[in-house]
Amino acid sequence: MAVLKLKSGLLAAAIVLATGVVQANDLSELGKSLTPVGAEKKGNAAGTIPDWTGGLNSIPKGFNPETGYVDPFAGEKPLFTISSANMAQYQANLTAGQIEMMKRYPTYKMNVYKTHRTAAYRQAVYDAAKAEAPNVKLVDGGSGVQGIKKSNIPFPVPKSGVEVIWNHNFRDLGGSVVRYSADFPVQSDGSFTVGKRIETVALASYMDSPEENRILYFMNQITAPANAAGDVALVHEPINQVAEPRLAWQYNPGQRRVIRAPELAYDSPGIGSDGLRTNDDLNGFNGSPDRYEWKLIGKKEMYVPYNNYKIADRTLKYNQIVQKSHVNPDFVRYELHRVWVVEATLKPGKRHIYAKRVFYVDEDSWAVLHADQYDSRNTLWRVREVYGVQAYHVPTFAGTGEVLYDLQSRRYLVGGLTNEEKFAEFGKKYTPADFSTAALRRMGR
Incomplete structure (x- = not known):
């Protein structure tokens, strides 16, 4: 089996910091040369990445939650397609995982479209970021954050890799979201069993009286298959999981x-997940960063999944998307975007099945869009991509599916698909009591 090894020095040498990056401590540039969440407003010199002009926060004509998103770019055709035949031409903007997928599977390809910087959040998110950022700081060696109350972007101008990851963990989800989705652990022969779930996420910053030291509350209810239906998990996610470990019940x-x-x-x-993902794999990454050393490699222009309204199309059936070896590439949209590249290396004496992870985090939304994950031999093991869309009716940047390819077992897991499910519900107000063990018991029954 072919393997791909990460060489940190080569990766670092390949990263070119984007020109025009504002000095790391210049928070006064938020809303000026920087977007309200800290991205560079200006596009790139080549014109292949446009200026950010506010994102997509108006509702396209014809949008109806019953029928799902209206694709504002439905009429666009791919600018070009990257495959094993021509990937050398584009490798400077490809991840190690994308390159390995094309080497391994002749049918794997990437359709690249025009770039649209659609990410946008509520004004309250922008206001809180600007107000709180000057007083936010890392504690416990980066394993916790202090000085944050309402902000969803604690470090809009990050100085370290762990600050980028904290932005991802805190990022806004419209205040709260109830998501109805389907998961597919796909075997090497292409067979799969459908699992379905209802996930409820409520950000503490969106609550009137949240508990101390909380990022969010999470409830996960399994509704299929029949032998797993009724299982419910509850999580209270602390800000500092060294001071207070994650609280979880089933x-x-x-x-x-x-x-x-x-x-x-x-x-x-x-x-x-049929053993195909870890708990901290979900949504690109979640949970405490305390088991890793986080290195900020820099910012790079990469082809990443973006504006994936096509794969969220509710006229599609799951068997059109889920195929042998990988998802149907005709439904995945890639664009060139600037991303923060963060390398996580397991600390001495700490345990995790991933010895190294490389994350690609969107500068406009702070969402992890891609991750390459390595085993203890420093061999590329699992490749993760997150399919994001701008939920323009909220507005927030939301996932509409994610995939994790296991290169060693030749299996993969696609999750979070919503095509045949009820449309997600954003913005409901919750209290901590809604996420109590008593509420968990009631939901289970």
């Missing part, structure tokens, strides 16, 4: 009881 329908579930963290297998 409702077991067989026993009809709620039990503590401290294993729902780090590299324990994710529920319904």
Whole structure:
């Protein structure tokens, strides 16, 4: 089996910091040369990345939650397609994982479209970021954040890799979201079993009286397959998980009881993933950063999944998307965007199945869009991509699916697809009581 090894020096040498980056401590540039969340407003010199002009926060004509997103770019055709035949021409803007996928699977390709900087958030998100950023600081060696109350972007002008990851962990989801989705662990022969879930995420910053030391509250209810239906997991996500570990519980329908579930963290297998993802894989990355050393490599122009309204099209059936070896590439849209590149290396004495991870984080939304993950031999093991769209009716930047390719087992996991499910619900107000163990028990029953 072919393998690909990461050479940190070569990666670092390949990264070119974007021109015009404002000095790291110049928060006064927010809303001026920088966007309200800290991205560079100006596009690139080649004109292939445009200026950010406010993002997409108006609702296109014909939008109806019952029928899903209206694709504002439906009429566009790919500018070009990258495949194993021509990838050498574009490798400066490709990740190690994308290159390996094309080497390994002749049918894998990347359709590249015109770049649109659609990411935008609510005005309250912008206001809180500007107000709180001067007083926010890392604590416990970067494992916690201090001085944050309402902000979803604690470090809009990051000085370290862990600050970029904290921005990803805190990023806004429209205040709260209830997402109905389907997961597919796909075997090497292309067979799969459909799993379905209802996820509820409520940001503490959006609550009137949240508990101290909280980023968010999370409830995950399994509705299919039948042998797993009724399992419910509850998570209270602390800001500082060294001072207070993640609080997690599960409702077991067989026993009809709620039990503590401290294993729902780090590299324990994710529920319904058939062992193909870890708990901290979900959404690109989640949870405490304390097991890794985080290195900020820099900013780079990369071809990443973006504006993936096509794969969210509710006229599509899952069997049109989920294919042998990889998802149907005709439904995935790639664009050239500037991303922060962050390398995470496992600390001595710490345990995790991934010894090294390289994250590509969108400058406009702070969402992880791609991650390459390496085993203890420093060999590329798993490749993750997150399919994002601008939820213009909220507005927020949201995931509409994600995929993790396991190169060693030749299996993959695609999750978060919503084509045949109820449309997500954003912005409902919650209280901590809605995420109590009593609420978990009621939901299980």
